[in-house]
Amino acid sequence: MRPAARPADPLRQVLPMLEVRWTRVARAVALGTLALGFSVGLAAAAAWLVARASQMPPVLQLSVAVVAVRAFGTGRGVLRYLERLASHDVALRGMAALRANLYDALARGPVTRVIALRRGDLLARVGADVDAVGDVVVRAWIPAGVAACVGLGSVILVGAFLPSAGATLLGCLLLTGVLAPWLASRAAASVERRGAAARAEVTGRALELLEDGQQLRVAGRLDGRRAGLRAADARLTRTTDDGARVSGTSAAIDAGAQTLAVLCSLLLGIPAVAAGTLTPVELAVVVLTPLAVFEATSTLPAAAVQLRRSREAARRLVALLPALSGAPTTVVHPASDSPFDATPVSGAPPTPAGQGADMLLRLDGVDAGWADRTVVAGVDLALPPGAVVALAGPSGVGKTTLLLTAAGLLPARSGAVRVGDGGALFVAEDGHLFGTTVLENLRVARPDLSEDDARAALAAVGLDAWLDALPDGADTMLGPDGADVSGGERRRLLVARALLAPAGVLLVDEPAEHLDAATADALVATLAAHARETGRAVVVASHRLTPLAVADEVLLLGISSATGGRAARVVARGPHAALRRDEPAYAWAADQERAGEARVLPG
């Protein structure tokens, strides 16, 4: 039952973070042992009572047994209740400690580690995975401990009367307590491993039908796809079925072993009575006690499956933690321009400013990209105080990747990134809003922020009317992750928070997303005006071109046969007006934005 003593066991690696107090575990195991022990005691005492009663002794001689049977019958429920409370307390303490330790480890680990986490991943790890690791206490350790104690106690009890019967009971208990759980765990593992691909296919096909069902109907391909889903589900069922054969064997062992133990006791006990080494009353105890013992091991197959599940969850947690795992975690491979959902993050500058200290940010021949490929190549950029620079280019060209590299959150694949005093702050498309007040959310950027300063910052991004409409003003609570604010309000709150940060350079990704054209343009203008006033620098990535007129320089990223290969380069740079004049594609795209607004959206 216990995890094998391998150094790589992730459950063992995570264990210290649970801060388990072993006295509490021992208490829960003791209570559980007593509860099940009472069951065994009830069976043994009842067997003794019935056998002795059949000899028709004076009733007084039975009174102890009668009291014992009644006590065992009453105590079990109460003890089991106390055991469940004790074991859940241990588990909940473990989960809380694990979450806190996980937080600390991530907060103190390297920043690139944190940025590389997808929001969904992070939530799944600290949510379901921590629960799964905590469940190991209630569903695996304590049942295993209880089963071991009760099993051993029963073997000793039976063995005291008839050693050979004790031995056969032990053998049967090992069948149900070791072999059956091992089989169940193996079955679960095979279903999980072989079913993963089949399950993914079923999910994919079901979602395709739901999302694209109307197209498939019109194109006359619906029946084919339905058959495809059915076939995929049949494959999934087959993998379940293979596992079910093994777990069926486990269940069969469980069911048969109990009766086998009784049979062995009879086979050994009846001759022992004839030989005079066992009294008839003791025979009844030896034969009937095993009937109650196997309840202890009946939970172990499920415990073994839980142990496996918890270990898998622990493995994912270990992978999350820099201190525990040598290899890097999830390599984020962005399918879109926005690889993470939860950001603004600033990193420690990869290189101190060095020469050109008057520059807030300097890129020299930088190749930006992910572990396996360069996305944007050969970028040179220098930002003096007050500079406003824009990155333009089609979606997916690598604007976000370049911003992350400039912020020091992704190592440059070649070239040098130098960040001046104050650092650089990356403001992602979808940063996190905390489930607290508006003011506290802004204080994340500046702890000593006054309410008036907060109001000013919100007014700068056009949220003053919104703030006035809130029931408690800046003290209004936002729902978890800003569930109560609209997409546009959220973008503006994130920008307002970024403006309050002390960073020298703001790297803002798609500030115009989710905003209508006029608000979007005004927000970019606010950022530019702010930079020029305060002597900070701003880089804005935008697929919308109209607002970029306020930038000192626009870098147009693109992939063409001239750039060779698949990495994007800066295909043109200069002020918005110059690019409109010289770059037909840029001019065309900018015209489209205007024409679209003028003709398609009247008013």
Added chain:
Amino acid sequence: MKPLDPRLLRRARAARWYVALTAALGVAAAGALVLQAFAIAHALGPAVTAGSAGTPLALSDVAPWLGALVATIAARAAIAWAQERYAQKAAADVVAELREQVVAHTVALGPRPAGEGGAAATATLATRGLDDLGPYLVRYLPQLLLTAIVTPVLVLVVLGLDWVSALICVVTLPLVPLFMWLVGVMTAGASERRLHTIERLGAQVLDLLAGLPTLRAFGREIGPGARVRALGDASRRATMGTLRIAFLSGMVLELLTTLSVAIVAVGVGLRLVEGMIALVPAIAVLVLAPEVYLPLRRVGAEFHSSTDGLAAAERAFTVLERPLPAAGTATAPALAGATLVLDGVGVRAGDRAVLAPAGLTARVPLGTGRPGGGRVVALRGPSGAGKSTTALVLLGLLRPDEGRVLVETAPHEAPVDLADLDPATWWPQVTWVPQRPTLVAGTVRDAVTDGRPVTADALEAAARTTGLHDVVAGLPQGWDTPVGLGGTGLSVGQRQRVALAAALLDGGAPGGAAPPPLVLLDEPTAHLDARGEQVVLDTVRAWRAAGRTVVVVAHRASLLALADQVVDVASRTVGPVEAVVS
């Protein structure tokens, strides 16, 4: 909620035979338990009696009963094996059956299968949600059936052996559910209040952890560590408070069942002394008593899987019981050269009191299928006016709430209402390119040809028109590059080009049927660059040149400039708005 929903048996064939099998296994299990009790009693009883009398038995004296015990071992193992083995299979089959029905029914409900939670809820149900049925079918349902079968059988057997013990069972058995219900009712309010607290505390911890990247950005990550710990502690205390109450019902269950067994045992013992019962039936009763209560105890233990499973089934049935829209039955006329007439078409937008489109009236002549007979019709209007909805109406996927769509084939023929036509005869005459086109899984070539015979020349021409040959040239294996379900591995723009090329080849195979005279194109709105725009324009021109009518949902000026006819689409809340035909 009923413990076994009859709709589950009606909808899922696998559930029907599973319940029958489990019931049969339950009867067998009852038989095996009775046999086991008698075998033990008849082997042990005489051995004790004879031993007490000083004339010990030999094993051979009770050999038949020991043989019976061996048979019980085999029987119980076989029953447990079959139960586990077929329960797992049945659960997987039931989930698969329901999944297919839910998916198929949702698709048949049309493009707006409005329901609680919307599309996301249905998607969750069809992927992970139905899995909750697994534990219900595998663990809970068998115990429920055993309670219904084994418990009465065993009580009857006990009655035959010792009516007093049977009476104790009959009196105590109903107390178990009664007391559990009482405890449940008394604690329900308190648990719900506490559960709310627990959820809130849990959400706060997750909120801090999810915002960790943001906190690190601003250098504020160290302080909240203590808060995470404090919240975790508060959450534990609140949870323990709930559990103290929640576990009470479990305690009542254990207390009543074990105490009943103890009462039976004591009663049997005392009556043995007075010679009111023989030893053999006494032992049989002693062995059977815990088994009488066992299924009921297990039902209590698996109660949670029952509520989760039944809730999942309920969600599936809610979807399946939504009525399907009526479909027409008449065969659609040949569309080439016909005219589509929109007559005051209005569609309600979801639950809102908005018609989008509203009062849309227009005549759209359809292509003749001959070069020169084509036409481009642009649907124009602000977002939310109902342009895409109009396309869905023309496809026959959505019925107008007001007005109608007529098909005029010839001046002297009576026009037919689109709503009366069998969609299966309408759709082969229409090509539809939605904003997010689906792609066949396979190679890029498969995605474009979709199994149709297409010559290399036609494929090359379509690829050139749609700019797909640029995409293919950049792919590692060219035309043979695999693309996954939904075209994973391709960007939105690339996927669009594949879909345009596929639509361009639709029905245009050499020697095949004439291309569908009507093309409906929902122009992609976002993230389209100059080249992407050009591709759409070229494709639309190619369709027109082939003599097809292209109805395009236009978002950009360039497409409007290309159109032969512009239909303005508008929505309204109150009062009629005339559609303008330019």
